[in-house]
Amino acid sequence: MDLNILAKQLINELVERCHSRYGFSSMTCTVYDTAWVSMVSKPVEDTRVWLFPASFESILRTQIPNGGWNEGTIETDSILDTAAALYALCKHRRDYKEDDLEGRISSAAHFLTKRLNKMDLSGILPSLLKIREQKLARIDFDKIYRGAKSSILHSLEAFIGEVDFDRLSHHKVVGSMMASPSSTAAYLMNCSTWDDESEEYLRYVVETKSGTRTGDVPSAFPSTLFETSWVLSTLLESGFTEDDLGPSQLQKVKKYFMESFTSGSGLIGFAPLLEADADDTAKGITMMSLLGVPISVSPLIERYSDGEKFRTYSNEITASISTNSNVLTAMCMAPLENRHRPAIEMVVKFLCETWWKNSHNIRDKWVRPDPADISLHKYLGLYDKDYIARRGGKLQPRRFSGVSATLHDAVIVLFQSLSFLLVAQREDGSWQGKRESTALAVITINIVASLPIVRPLLGQVKTAIDNGCMFLSRNLESKPERIWIEKVTYGSQYISDAFTLAALRYSDQDFVTNLETSVTGTLDAILKPLKFFRQLPMFSCTPEWSTVASLIEGSLFESLLRKACFEVFPDNLSGNESHFSFIPFTWTSGNNLHSRPLTPGIMLEMMIISALAYQMDEFIESKVAKLSIESVKSLRKSVMQLFDEVISKTPDVLVKNAGPLPSDSLELHQVCGVFKAFISYIWYAPYNRIATQNSRAQLRIAVEDFLIAHLTQTEDNYYLARQSRSEQLNRKFLQPPKSSLLDWVRTTSGDHTAGPFAFTAFISMLGNGTDCLNSPLAKYVAQDVSRHLAALCRLYNDFGSVTRDMAEGNLNSVNFPEFGAELEIAKKDLLRIGEYERRCLNQSLAELRPLVDEAVFASLQVFCTSADMYGEMYVIKDLTPAIK
Known part of the structure; x- marks a missing residue:
């Protein structure tokens, strides 16, 4: 099969079928x-x-x-x-x-x-x-x-x-x-x-x-400019040269498009003399750039930019992802001018924010496959080539500033898209069992594979491409898929053939990591925990490359996570915190295990909640625990008041109204400031601002319970420290216990895990301003799920942290009188109780499944998996650093 001959034949047919008056359409x-x-x-x-x-x-x-x-x-x-x-x-x-x-x-x-x-x-x-x-x-x-x-x-x-x-x-x-x-x-x-x-x-x-x-x-005739620009730009991008495609025919194409651009004052539509649009203009500019004929993007920007995005037509109400993607590609390939920089950054922000909110569930108005991957890759290439210069071995901004945020977001989008495609490939090598979908996937994977962070996955990438190309070779004569959207969906024979030839041409080339951009740490450091995570039971049946992909994906969120935590705990971060690496992994891997129902936006919010809860736990153990017991009690009684102050935005009045201050009043005042910063971050998060009144009320209760539980356990630790150690069992017992082990695990200790608080926030995110649990029974069973999950996590956590808790004097489940046996026997009993809670959790999930939307349930499965992962990790290793 000679790809050059097939590509030349395609161009010949396209040019020769163009009627002098009516043009052509292969739609x-x-x-x-x-x-x-x-x-x-x-x-x-x-x-x-x-x-x-x-x-x-x-x-x-x-x-x-x-x-x-x-x-x-x-x-x-x-x-x-x-x-x-x-x-x-x-x-x-x-x-x-x-x-x-x-x-x-x-x-x-x-x-x-x-x-x-x-x-x-x-x-x-x-x-x-x-x-x-x-x-x-x-x-x-x-x-x-x-x-x-x-x-x-x-x-x-x-x-x-x-x-x-x-x-x-x-x-x-x-x-x-x-x-x-x-x-x-x-x-x-x-x-x-x-x-x-x-x-x-x-x-x-x-x-x-x-x-x-x-x-x-x-549904359209002719579509001459639309189909020609897509066919030629696709082929030229994949490595076909003008000589491969036929110089004489391409000269006719150049002349045809130049006449159209001239008559349209720099703008074109999907056929000559029709109303111009941003989509076809952008694609035409890209094609002409690849043919060595530069076309200015200024008319395109001036006509169709509204300051936040590009519109396909001037009177368009809803924005098109594909149009903005094509405009970005055109701007990246056209002659670069400094005045175009705001438009470039604007489109990248729009595309990334759209992905952030919708991920792979994006639905465009013109085309079902999303071409954002290719355009964002062009943006990264432009950043490397024209926006930066090497100085002293480091990459430094040049010409344009303020690019790093969009650059980072673009890399996340590209990597997540690649990861999703690798998972979605079928055993026959196809995507969705269709030729065109497979060709588009192969093209996208080839392009994104040039990112440096993809290097550990190149073996899987090559396997995916080879299998995809074998499927394409077996299905060269397939009819075009209806992936394009007009009044109804349609396909284009010429564009479909071009996609297939381009995919096969890409597969003939070696991977070239031609981007220098780096937005994360070294790959060796990122993959260091791989061996540990592969020991977890939930990953026993998953391929190793999938775990590697989740680790890399998680690393891309780490800087965003640190930034959020710094706003609440600016004096409590050393820069070496290990949880900033494993928390993102629990969400990326959990999401990947369940076919990615969560958007990047929700994942980041949940990572932040997990990290803030982790930081609060460490803050209380290291700082609050040093306060006098009177100050701790005073703080516990003041949590609701602190919440009121945050909500009403009134000045801090806690110290004034607290009565005679303990000797450590200054420290108490500082602790209250941290608590209020924590409350404020959660309360004014975007998802809570638009949440239903009931969701907001439930979140407040859950956050208050979380903070009170931490302070209650601090008091319990204080009293436990004053108990005598049992010489026979070599540990202390809380005497008299404030409750049974079950009550403690289901209330104070469960709240202490942050599980119920995180679950409440998660439900609010899924609702996105509505109530995703739309019946009393669904709400009740969902809370039961949350409680069993919190209990399971607490029991597993206590199993893994027994040694540290005993050394630091922290109340652990084994300090309850129910465990009146040797420590190793007590730990085994602890695991048995944990497995009981797991059975209860599974039963609750089975009860919940028919009560909620399928997408909501899939998302809840991710939450449960991510939380359960901590339990599996603590069984292997105590992840909480010792408090010195």
């Missing part, structure tokens, strides 16, 4: 547009004649037995296709002589009703109508009538009854309304004077599309 045909075209009738003498009977025959031919069209595809596709086809059936009912047409109509209506009911329109319809009203309010029809271009010209069928079709004829481009067969059909159906040019356009599309002559039409 797949759609039922939706075919149905609209089938409804066009022309007045001939005293009657009306259906112009495109083949299109109506196609509608009849493709109806499935249950009455609908395209069942099994995306739900919205099936609904829109069926609605348009049903409308066409009703339009033809008087003239069509088939006996069963009424039956077809009834069956289609039944199918559509079932699909709409399934979508629960009671919740969706109001929001859709609201969006429609917003869009209509933004449209100035008079301005359009006077000549202003608008993207609504592509969807005029949606504005029947709203727009005067007789005042739109001047917007035609070679007979079409913004290259849309359905929109052009609606125009012909609703204008009072017949338009021969529009009829000729539709006839050309119907009769020549793909040479099938079946009456089917695509």
Whole structure:
């Protein structure tokens, strides 16, 4: 298989099929547009004649037995296709002589009703109508009538009854309304004077599309600039040269695009003379840059930037990820000017924040695969190449400042994307069992693999690429997937072929780690705990590379974690804290074990909560424990007051109202400052600001219980220290005990772990301003899960820290009278109780599963796994440093 020959053939076909007037389109045909075209009738003498009977025959031919069209595809596709086809059936009912047409109509209506009911329109319809009203309010029809271009010209069928079709004829481009067969059909159906040019356009599309002559039409024709720019930029990026692709044909492409850019004053649309858009302009600029013809990005920035992101069209309401990704790539490849720096940083921030909130669940409005990986990689390359210079062996900023934050975020996005792709590959080497998805995955992996932090994974990366390319080689003739989004989804044969050839071309190349960017520590230090973590039972069945990936991913969060903790404990961080490395791993690995339901944003917030709780534990043991017992008691009674002060933002009044101050009042005042900083950080976190009133109330209770539990245990430690050691059992016992072991584990000691507090915050994050536990039973069982998990963690923690606790005088489970036996026997009993709590936890989770949304339950599994990991770690090794 000669890839150069196949690529040259693709370019030849693309160029030669470009009609001098109509251009070309290799986009797949759609039922939706075919149905609209089938409804066009022309007045001939005293009657009306259906112009495109083949299109109506196609509608009849493709109806499935249950009455609908395209069942099994995306739900919205099936609904829109069926609605348009049903409308066409009703339009033809008087003239069509088939006996069963009424039956077809009834069956289609039944199918559509079932699909709409399934979508629960009671919740969706109001929001859709609201969006429609917003869009209509933004449209100035008079301005359009006077000549202003608008993207609504592509969807005029949606504005029947709203727009005067007789005042739109001047917007035609070679007979079409913004290259849309359905929109052009609606125009012909609703204008009072017949338009021969529009009829000729539709006839050309119907009769020549793909040479099938079946009456089917695509959702856009032509799409010349769109498909050409994607095909060529994809091939050139992957290593094909102009000589490989055919210099003479590429000269025609350059001339064609230069004429389009010139006529559009530096902007283009998806076909010549159509309204320009940011997406096609960006892709065209990228292609021309790769062909050695620089095009300025200034018109693109000036027209489509709104200060936070780029809009595809000027009147766009919702932003497109793919458009912003393509704009970033274009800006990184076009001639670099200092004034473009704010726009570059703006787009990187937008893309990273979108990933941060949505991760791999991102849904774009134009295309289902997310090209952000490629554009962010371009940004890193630009940073290395043009923004930095080596000075004394270190990388120093040059020309631009303030890049580090976005650079760091971009690396996280890229690495997480790579990790997800490696996990998602199927045994047959494919992604989703499809050629195009596999090609895109191979391309992305090849590109991201140049990051220095990927080096430990290159063995797995190469295996994934080799297996993916073998799948592609076996499926070269597959039809294009409908990964692109228009009114309905569609595919492009040319772009699909280009993706496949590019993926295979990448696989012929060696990995080149051409980026110098480093945003983390040395890989040796990052991977040092690998052997320890591989001992944990939960990783016994996972491949080693997956654990390596989780360690690297976790390391990328470490600096963000330290920054957050420094805000609360500025005087209590030495820079050598080990928990800043293992806490991120517990979340990244837990998330990876459960197919990554958590977004990076939620993971970071939970890492911060875990780290703050860890820091608070150390702070209390090292600082608060040195206060007098009277000060500790005073502090415990004042926790609620401290919370009130934080919420009301009143000045500190604790010391004034506390009565006579103990001798260590200054230290107490400082401790209160730390407590208030801790409370403030949690209370004013973004997730809690938008949480429901009940969620906020529950979080306050949980945080208060956490702090009070720590102070209560400090008091207990004080009294334990004054107990006599049992000579026979070689340890102290709390006499008299304040409660049974069970009550202590389920209350004070459980709260002490921070598990219930963290769980409450986690539920609030998952709700994102709503209540994700939407029934009293779900709330009750979820809290039961939280309590069993906290108990399990406490028991395992106590097992691992018995020796340290005895040395430091900390109350441990084995200090309760229930463990009246030798220490080793007591520890074994402790594990048995822990396993009992595990069985209770599993039963509670089983009860909870049918009560909550599937995504919520998957997220809760991550929480449980991350918490349980600490227990498994403490069984092997006590992770808490000794207090000196």
